[in-house]
Amino acid sequence: MIRQPIITVVGHVDHGKTSLLDKIRGTAVTATEAGKITQAIGASIIPASALKKICGPLLDKIKLQVNIPGLLFIDTPGHAAFINLRKRGGALADIAVLVIDINEGLMPQTIESIDILKNDKTPFIIAANKIDKIPAWSSSEKTLLESIQQQSQRTQEELDKKLYEMVGKLFELGLNADRFDRVSDYTKQFAIVPVSALSGEGVPELLMVITGMAQKYLEAQLNVQVSGDAKGTVLEVKEEKGLGTTIDAIIYEGCMKTNDTLVIAGMEEPIITKIRILLQPEPLAEMRLKKSKFQNVKQVYAATGVKISAPDIDNVIAGMPLRTCTAHAEKIANELQKEVEQVFLDTDDEGVIVKADTLGSLEALMLILREKQIQIKFASIGKINKKDIADAEAEGNKNPFHGVIIAFNTEMLPDADTKNIKVMMHDVIYHIVDEYTKWKEEKTKTMEAAQLDSLVRGGKFRILTGYIFRQSNPAVVGIEVLAGRIKAGEKIMTAQGKSLTTIKTIEEEKKPIPVAEAGKHIALSMDNITVGRQVHEGDILFIEIPEEDFRKMKELRHYLNKSDVEVLKETAEIKRKDNPVWGI
Numbered sequence: 001m002i003r004q005p006i007i008t009v010v011g012h013v014d015h016g017k018t019s020l021l022d023k024i025r026g027t028a029v030t031a032t033e034a035g036k037i038t039q040a041i042g043a044s045i046i047p048a049s050a051l052k053k054i055c056g057p058l059l060d061k062i063k064l065q066v067n068i069p070g071l072l073f074i075d076t077p078g079h080a081a082f083i084n085l086r087k088r089g090g091a092l093a094d095i096a097v098l099v100i101d102i103n104e105g106l107m108p109q110t111i112e113s114i115d116i117l118k119n120d121k122t123p124f125i126i127a128a129n130k131i132d133k134i135p136a137w138s139s140s141e142k143t144l145l146e147s148i149q150q151q152s153q154r155t156q157e158e159l160d161k162k163l164y165e166m167v168g169k170l171f172e173l174g175l176n177a178d179r180f181d182r183v184s185d186y187t188k189q190f191a192i193v194p195v196s197a198l199s200g201e202g203v204p205e206l207l208m209v210i211t212g213m214a215q216k217y218l219e220a221q222l223n224v225q226v227s228g229d230a231k232g233t234v235l236e237v238k239e240e241k242g243l244g245t246t247i248d249a250i251i252y253e254g255c256m257k258t259n260d261t262l263v264i265a266g267m268e269e270p271i272i273t274k275i276r277i278l279l280q281p282e283p284l285a286e287m288r289l290k291k292s293k294f295q296n297v298k299q300v301y302a303a304t305g306v307k308i309s310a311p312d313i314d315n316v317i318a319g320m321p322l323r324t325c326t327a328h329a330e331k332i333a334n335e336l337q338k339e340v341e342q343v344f345l346d347t348d349d350e351g352v353i354v355k356a357d358t359l360g361s362l363e364a365l366m367l368i369l370r371e372k373q374i375q376i377k378f379a380s381i382g383k384i385n386k387k388d389i390a391d392a393e394a395e396g397n398k399n400p401f402h403g404v405i406i407a408f409n410t411e412m413l414p415d416a417d418t419k420n421i422k423v424m425m426h427d428v429i430y431h432i433v434d435e436y437t438k439w440k441e442e443k444t445k446t447m448e449a450a451q452l453d454s455l456v457r458g459g460k461f462r463i464l465t466g467y468i469f470r471q472s473n474p475a476v477v478g479i480e481v482l483a484g485r486i487k488a489g490e491k492i493m494t495a496q497g498k499s500l501t502t503i504k505t506i507e508e509e510k511k512p513i514p515v516a517e518a519g520k521h522i523a524l525s526m527d528n529i530t531v532g533r534q535v536h537e538g539d540i541l542f543i544e545i546p547e548e549d550f551r552k553m554k555e556l557r558h559y560l561n562k563s564d565v566e567v568l569k570e571t572a573e574i575k576r577k578d579n580p581v582w583g584i
Contacts, residue, residue, distance in 0.1 A: 001226050003303045004045060004070040005214040006092060006252060010117070011099035012107035016129040019197035020099055021073060024207070043250065043305035046071045046207070055208040058143065064208070067215055068222065071207070072303050074250065092233050092250060094218050095210055096124035102162045102194065103133050106169045112368070112430035114173055119367040123217065125191050125209055126177060128166060132196040134158050139199035145181060147201050148194070163192060180209050187217070226301045230256035230324040233360075234264065235305070237316050243277070247308040247316055256306065257299040260324040263332045264316055265340040265359075267381060270333035271316060275324070277309035317381055319360030344379055350399060351375030352436075353392045355384055355407040365408045365429050372433055377402065384412040384423065392421040400447065401440055406432055452556050458567040459484035459543040461524075463535060469523065472530040474504050481520045484543065484567035488514060491544040492526065497574045499544060501529045518563045545571050550583040 009017045025044050047070040052059065059066065074093065096117055100110055117124050132139055136155045140147045148156060163179060170177045170190070180191040191209050195202030214222065232251040240246045247264075258278055264271045279294040300306045321339060325332050343363050354369065354376050356362035362381055369376060377395050380388075388405055396403020405418075407425040412418070422439060426432045460483040467478025492500045504525040506513050516522045529535060545553070545568075553560070553568060560568070575582040 001224065002068055002219075002222050003224050003226065003252075003301075004068055004072045005094040005210075005218060005222055006072050006074060006250070006303050007095050007097060007210060008074045008093035009097045009099060010113040010124075012101070012104075012109035012113075015099045015101040015104070015107070015110075016197045017099045020097075020127060020129060020195065020203075023197045023200050023203055024073065044073045045304065046073065051207060051211055055204045055211070058204055058208045059211075062208075062212070064212055064215075066211060068211065071210060071214075072305075074305075092252060093122060094221060095213060096122050097127050097206070097210070098124050099127045099129050100166065101130050102128040102159075102166065103130055105162075105166055106173075108428055108430045108434075111173065112428060114170075114175070115368050115371065115430070116364050118174075119364075119371065123213060125180075125193060125206065125213070126166075126170075127202070127206055128163065128192050128194045129197055131159065131194045131201065132198050134162070139196065139201060144194060144202045144205045159194065163194070166192065180205060186213060224253045224302055226253075226255055228254045229326070230254035230260070230300075230302070230322075232256070232322050234316055234318050234320045234322060236318055237313070240307075240309075243309045245314045245316075246279075247310070247313055247322075248305065249308055249322060250305050251300060251302050253302045254324070255299055255301050256308075256324050261326065261329050262308065262310055262322060262324055263329055263336060264313070264322045265320045265333075265336040266315065267317060267340075270337050271312060272329050272333055273310045273312050275308055275310050279307040279309065317358060319358035319362075347377055347379060348375040349377075350395060350402055351377040352402055352404040352406050353377060353388050353395065354379040355388060355405060355410050356381060357409040361408050361429075365406070365432070368429050368433055369406070372437070374406075374433070374436065375402070383410055384416055384418075386413070386416060389416055389418055389421060396421055400443065404436065404439075406436060408432060448556055448559060451552070452559055455549040455552055455556075456487075456490055456543060456545050457485055457549075457553060457560075457564055458545045458571050459486040459490075459518075460567050460570065461486060461541055463531075463537055463539045463541070464521070465537040467523075468531050468537065470525075471532060474525040474527045475529050475531050475535070476523060476525045477531060477535075479522060479524050481516050481518050481522070482540070483518050483563045483570075485515055485517045485564075486524075486543055487516075493542050493544040493574070495540055495542065495574065497578060500534055500541070501526045542567070542571060542574065547575075547583055554583075 009021055011017050024046065048066045048068060051066050051070065098113055100106060131137060134155060135158060136152055138151060140150060142150065148159065167177050175190050176188060177190040177192055180193045183189045183191045193202050193206045193209055195206055230251050231253040232249045234247055235250055236248040238246050238248060256278065258275050260275045262273050262275050278297050278300060280297050281294055294307065321336050323332050323336060340359060343359065352374060354362065354365060356365050359381060362379055366376060366379055378391050384405055384407055392403050392405050404422045404424065407423065408429055409427045424432050424435050459481060461479045461481045464478040464480060469478065470476035486503060486506065488503050488506050490503050492503060494500060504527050506516050507523040550568065557565060572583050
């Protein structure tokens, strides 16, 4: 049997996801008799009859017959809910609608959504929302293309400009996109449908493109059994007055009935229980309102949403897979638990610690971290605890870049002490990854700068004429640092590469200083040398750089200034007179 495709609506906050869903739902109600739209938990089913009425002339124009029973839109609000809509191996949704404010363009959550959709290989359509906000836009009830044609030349040009800015940004992310009527191959290009959630312009075209894509490219995955055991995903876990803990679930295959055995994967062990009550909202009820009324149903069929009341479900976690069965509950429980454990076990020998609020968000976060080549040592669900911190500290001792906990949409237990590690918490995965990348870059610079300070960087100086304060034991002379820098304890050589002595102390205005940079005039004391024998007034001398330090300096040369680089080159030239491969 062909089920209705599951459609999820994603995008950046305030770009109009909920408004667009409300407009789609309202349009569907208007197009059918009152009450014909089916409300399910976290979902709205737009029947085929509504699709035909909404898209009628458009379907006739492209000769598209509606063969699917309808479209099931997941309308649970919030960005995290979309991340949680998963089944093992990818997204629960068959098609996604990526909502982008045409006036704002791509934003952090837009990019995050694209990353997840690409990783899951979920086909998606772009709804370029808020065209009514384009200056001088005049809304009408005509088809979208007719509406565009009736706009002033300047308004049309502004629309095209905004669309092609969007196309350009999408191209930078590796997506080939264009306006839906200009797309020649939907397998190679992403369709952009300009829409207005306010006026409804573009909504019929959006539904038409979704329907066409579903029927042309998703026939195999929409062909499911609706008579066998149900398969689904926990969407949310809620407290309902008079019912206690309930589960909102999306069923994507099979049939679920009251009194069925229900198996749900858990963090440590599966939950096996009996379905006591199945609930669906009254027709057209607004599910996000706590006072919504429900009606008991004996069974539900894929694809749909449903509220489940059952004993012993207090510890259920959103995102967990669930199944119903009439036999072999233990076997099914083991299968589900292995699926879940695979997420936690799919880790590296070393890496960061990852935490998230649900299984779906954990899996999505791990996918994006791997795409950015960020290694993961441990991954789990729940609040950050002492064990997570201990694990991060242990990883940080092995690799300073791994002493990190990356946490999505979760919290820290009050007794957690994180002074020895870095914790990054956010409710947008994109922001977490960005923060980690920036932190790693800054830490790299700090570590390299510290390494640079531990190396002999090289220096060049001249003994000033008339500034011999002491000839020997130790020799004390006035010098000018010509290039690089000099430090107490460093060795001195001649311009011919002959080792002379070691710098004992450096003084500026009779006060000892540790380092003297290029341009400084200072006093230098040197042991085991006599001015007038080994060195003379006006001599130019060099700091002798150990060969290994020279090699490391080459790796860190992006931190060196022009003066430091000049000294390195001169030192190498001096050393290579005797050893042509010195420092190579």
